[in-house]
Amino acid sequence: MIRFDGAGKRHPDGTIAVEGLDLDVPTGRITVLVGPSGCGKTTLLRMVNRMVEPTSGRVLLDGTDVAELEPAKLRRGIGYVIQQAGLFPHRRVIDNVATVPYLLGWDRKKARARAAELLELVGLAPETGKRYPFQLSGGQQQRVGVARALAADPPVLLMDEPFSAVDPVVRAGLQEELLRLQSELHKTVLFVTHDIEEAVRLGDQVVVLREHGRIAQLADPHTLLTAPADHGVAAFLGRDRGLRGLGLRPARDIAVRPLSAGLRYGGWELVLDDERRPIGWIDRDAATAALHPVAGFHPENDTLRTALDAAVLSPAAVAVALDGEGRATGTASREAVLTALGAAPGTTAHGADAKDEAGAKDGAAKDEAAAKDGAGRGR
Numbered sequence: 001m002i003r004f005d006g007a008g009k010r011h012p013d014g015t016i017a018v019e020g021l022d023l024d025v026p027t028g029r030i031t032v033l034v035g036p037s038g039c040g041k042t043t044l045l046r047m048v049n050r051m052v053e054p055t056s057g058r059v060l061l062d063g064t065d066v067a068e069l070e071p072a073k074l075r076r077g078i079g080y081v082i083q084q085a086g087l088f089p090h091r092r093v094i095d096n097v098a099t100v101p102y103l104l105g106w107d108r109k110k111a112r113a114r115a116a117e118l119l120e121l122v123g124l125a126p127e128t129g130k131r132y133p134f135q136l137s138g139g140q141q142q143r144v145g146v147a148r149a150l151a152a153d154p155p156v157l158l159m160d161e162p163f164s165a166v167d168p169v170v171r172a173g174l175q176e177e178l179l180r181l182q183s184e185l186h187k188t189v190l191f192v193t194h195d196i197e198e199a200v201r202l203g204d205q206v207v208v209l210r211e212h213g214r215i216a217q218l219a220d221p222h223t224l225l226t227a228p229a230d231h232g233v234a235a236f237l238g239r240d241r242g243l244r245g246l247g248l249r250p251a252r253d254i255a256v257r258p259l260s261a262g263l264r265y266g267g268w269e270l271v272l273d274d275e276r277r278p279i280g281w282i283d284r285d286a287a288t289a290a291l292h293p294v295a296g297f298h299p300e301n302d303t304l305r306t307a308l309d310a311a312v313l314s315p316a317a318v319a320v321a322l323d324g325e326g327r328a329t330g331t332a333s334r335e336a337v338l339t340a341l342g343a344a345p346g347t348t349a350h351g352a353d354a355k356d357e358a359g360a361k362d363g364a365a366k367d368e369a370a371a372k373d374g375a376g377r378g379r
């Protein structure tokens with residue numbers, strides 16, 4: 001764990017960058033610092049690896065004041081990733097990644113083998129290693145920056161706006177990659193951004209900072225979005241904060257209903273093949289048996305956003321839940337998706353599990369009724 005214990009930084013010119021900060025950064029989790037420009041985010045990050053020395057208070061790493069540790073040794077246990085990756089321009093990618101192993105005195109072959117392994121880990125082709133940084137896209141350079149920070153397998157990763165110089169699509173890819181890596185590596189990550197969207201997407205906990213590194217709120221993303229501490233934080237989160245959870249929350253939080261008897265949903269019938277894979281929706285009142293496409297979602301992999309999209313696209317106003325083989329396992333109404341969005345994480349689907357069979361059937365009937373009298377007919 002990293003602990004800021006009354007940590008402060010006053011510059012010789014009198015500027016107060018950070019004042020008396022108390023903050024715990026838990027081991028193996030991602031803590032995101034977010035806040036306006038100049039509020040002290042970079043200063044805080046650099047206090048951890050002693051690139052900035054606090055002028056008051058202390059920073060403890062697993063209980064030891066970092067001031068007592070030799071900087072070079074301290075930094076070997078801390079990966080550091082910055083905006084624009086900060087790669088050495090005259091070194092090949094592979095040697096950039098192997099920087100710390102070389103410093104640690106590994107032989108060249110072993111260091112390069114480790115670097116090649118890391119390039120693969122961050123999703124870069126092996127040939128990338130032979131190139132120079134300028135021959136890479138911005139997104140690829142950021143991946144190299146992450147690989148380099150991970151080279152000596154440090155338990156702590158400091159990331160200072162690592163993805164802010166790339167376009168939104170590449171950025172989303174890098175964020176996903178970081179979450180995938182983290183699910184395998186479980187580093188203690190301190191991540192700085194001024195993008196609230198990025199903060200709630202990545203953070204196990206999010207620290208909203210004000211001037212002088214004062215904490216406006218420290219919370220998990222769901223709590224932050226649904227219960228901002230004050231008007232200032234709410235304004236910082238933006239007007240659509242209620243809907244932001246859609247892309248964050250897993251679809252498994254939806255209370256999925258079993259398939260209704262006869263696969264009837266209002267005036268629509270769900271047609272399945274022999275394997276129970278959806279083929280289409282049929283309008284039972286129409287003269288022709290035209291099939292309308294079925295939009296589905298995977299409760300285990302998708303977010304609420306995908307499920308809501310599927311429910312909105314469906315003529316019967318329900319999204320079809322699919323298992324790994326694409327077989328229909330149940331349905332979710334638009335209301336069920338929105339209920340999951342409004343509830344505390346992990347509560348809705350469990351509530352449904354606890355219900356007995358009759359309750360579930362009852363629910364299916366309700367869904368059918370909703371489809372009948374709601375906007376379900378869609379035409």
Ligand SMILES: Nc1ncnc2c1ncn2[C@@H]1O[C@H](COP(=O)(O)OP(=O)(O)OP(=O)(O)O)[C@@H](O)[C@H]1O
Pocket residue numbers: 011012013015016017018036037038039040041042043044194
């Ligand atoms: N060497 C220095 N001397 C004087 N003031 C400094 C120095 N370095 C930083 N500051 C000031 O400390 C404050 C915090 O700076 P810091 O770089 O930590 O902000 P930040 O939150 O990372 O901002 P940004 O989002 O723009 O990167 C700012 O007001 C900055 O001007």
Ligand SMILES: [Mg+2]
Pocket residue numbers: 041042043160
């Ligand atoms: Mg900064």
